[in-house]
Amino acid sequence: MGLLDNLKAKLSPAKDKVSGLAQQHGDKVQHGLDKAAKVVDEKTKGKYSDKIQTGTGKAKNAMDRLAHKDDGTDGGTTTPPSTPPPAS
Secondary structure, eight states, rough: OHHHHHHHHHHHHHHHHHHHHHHHHHHHHHHHHHHHHHHHHHTTTTTTTTHHHHHHHHHHHHHHHHHTTTOSSSSSOOOOSSSSSOOO
């Protein structure tokens, strides 16, 4: 097992815990992101509104990906074929 495999194995429980927390508290986090974006937008007097909205959207998408990691869209995994390949 290589160094990267060892690291992945050790970080897997933390990723699962973060995913669970994202599922439980996703609405609170997204509300906090909206609130923070509003405050920053007010402080900058709207000068960076487009960048703030873009960043907020990306943060929300990241939260959604964390919260819904088991929906089958984890990027790159495919379902196995329904029948085994013929034996040679």
